[in-house]
Amino acid sequence: MHKLGSLSIPTTDMIPEKFVRFLEQRANVAFAGTRDHEHVPHGHRVCGWRVDADQRTLTALIPEPFTPHLVESLEDNGQFALTVEQFPSHETYQFKGRYLRHRPVQHDDVEVVNRVRERFVKSIRPIFTDVPEPALKAFTPGPSLAVEFEVLEIYLQTPGPGAGARVIPSAET
Amino acid sequence: MRVALPAEIRPVLDNGIPAVMVTCSGNGVPNTTILSQVYYVDETHVALSFQFFSKTIRNVRENPRAYVFVTDVAGQVAWILQLEFQHSETEGPIFDAMDMQIEAIASATGMSGIFKLRAADIYRVLLVERLPYSESS
Numbered sequence: 001m002h003k004l005g006s007l008s009i010p011t012t013d014m015i016p017e018k019f020v021r022f023l024e025q026r027a028n029v030a031f032a033g034t035r036d037h038e039h040v041p042h043g044h045r046v047c048g049w050r051v052d053a054d055q056r057t058l059t060a061l062i063p064e065p066f067t068p069h070l071v072e073s074l075e076d077n078g079q080f081a082l083t084v085e086q087f088p089s090h091e092t093y094q095f096k097g098r099y100l101r102h103r104p105v106q107h108d109d110v111e112v113v114n115r116v117r118e119r120f121v122k123s124i125r126p127i128f129t130d131v132p133e134p135a136l137k138a139f140t141p142g143p144s145l146a147v148e149f150e151v152l153e154i155y156l157q158t159p160g161p162g163a164g165a166r167v168i169p170s171a172e173t
Numbered sequence: 174m175r176v177a178l179p180a181e182i183r184p185v186l187d188n189g190i191p192a193v194m195v196t197c198s199g200n201g202v203p204n205t206t207i208l209s210q211v212y213y214v215d216e217t218h219v220a221l222s223f224q225f226f227s228k229t230i231r232n233v234r235e236n237p238r239a240y241v242f243v244t245d246v247a248g249q250v251a252w253i254l255q256l257e258f259q260h261s262e263t264e265g266p267i268f269d270a271m272d273m274q275i276e277a278i279a280s281a282t283g284m285s286g287i288f289k290l291r292a293a294d295i296y297r298v299l300l301v302e303r304l305p306y307s308e309s310s
Contacts, residue, residue: 031242033195033205041195041203043240043253065304083193083205090191092207124246131247138306139246155228157206159191159288164206164227 014056014151014168019093023051023058026086028120032060032147033081034073042069046082047140048113058082058095058151061109064144071145074099080149083157087123092157093167097149105143113143176298177216182252185245186211186219189278193242194221196228199235204228209278209288211243211254212271214295219256220267222275223292230294233258239296255300261292268293 015023030046048061060082062070074080078099085092117140124136154168192208206229212220221241223230233239237258244251262268272290279288 031193031195031205033197033203033240035197035201035203039197039199039201039236040238040255041197041240043193043195043205043242045242045251077201079201079203081195081203081205083207085207090207094205096202128246135247135249135306138249139244141306159207159209161225163225 015051015058015095015154016055016168019154019168020051020055022086022091022093023049023084026091026119027084028116028123029087030060030082030084032062032083034070035077035079036069036073037076042073044070045141046084047143048109048116049082049084050109050112052148056150057100057148058097059109060147060149061105061113061143062145062147063141065141067145070147071102074102074147080147082149085157087120088127090159092159092163094155094157095151096153096155097151100148100150102145102147105146109143109146113140116140175217176300178213178219178298178301179303182243182301182303183213185243185248185250185252186213188245189281190244190246192244194229195240196232197236197238198228198232204232208241210271210274211241212267212274212293214267217298218259218295219254219298220262220271220293220295222271222290223261223294224275224288224290233294249306251304251306253300253302253304254298256296257299259295259297261294263292267295 032044044066046060050059083094121136239256241254
């Protein structure tokens with residue numbers, strides 16, 4: 001069991017299969033949030049992501065220009081919020097959790113980013129018909145750092161009146 | 174120090190590509206969300222739409238600092254804004270202009286009737302940073 005405030009929640013399947021499929025097959029844009037010791041929020045582009053086999057751990061792949069304040073903030077307080085979207089449908093979820101560790105990127109991380117980039121270009125091509133393909137590909141930069149975090153909560157973030165509703169753990173848990 | 178928004182950011186704010194906003198609650202939990210609109214008020218202020226009673230709205234009333242990311246896919250430039258919430262407006266020229274833009278965005282994205290502007294939240298610009306894609310590839 002895992003303690004979340006006064007709640008005790010099961011430790012299995014924190015990221016259910018339907019979210020794994022969303023992350024690995026459809027999502028094509030992501031952004032992460034941290035905050036420093038003075039509670040100033042900082043943003044970090046995320047160019048790729050992967051779900052660990054335990055279905056509790058997510059790895060966010062961060063491009064170098066978006067690493068300022070990242071490790072310092074994570075080592076200060078551990079708070080990490082990752083919002084992942086499928087563009088252009090805007091289906092969006094936010095994964096909030098606790099920083100575990102960071103590491104340099106590996107070859108298979110680059111392959112993950114390549115797949116995200118391909119999905120993004122395929123999705124956006126019908127909208128930006130006059131933009132050259134290299135420009136569309138440049139939207140998804142290469143990774144520089146991998147941040148692993150334990151997912152504790154998942155929120156619906158698709159724009160609309162339901163945005164912000166917590167879906168994992170459910171309200172009944 | 175006075176920070177001014179450059180003229181070249183204005184078309185990026187109007188390009189219809191959703192922005193990203195990061196806020197932090199009073200007890201230190203960050204929140205990352207998609208924004209449909211960043212409205213240029215003047216050289217030192219922007220307005221963000223308040224459509225739903227969201228975590229973001231609660232957060233900036235507890236802790237006024239905010240981070241906003243806007244991007245220009247065609248121009249291959251991203252912009253980062255560090256903001257501070259100042260006040261909220263429910264009527265007047267800024268509210269009316271944002272209301273019209275929200276309705277246009279909603280219509281274009283099939284969300285008419287879902288998007289309804291409740292207030293225009295006014296933020297002071299603390300920092301603006303231009304980031305060409307070439308530096309992030």
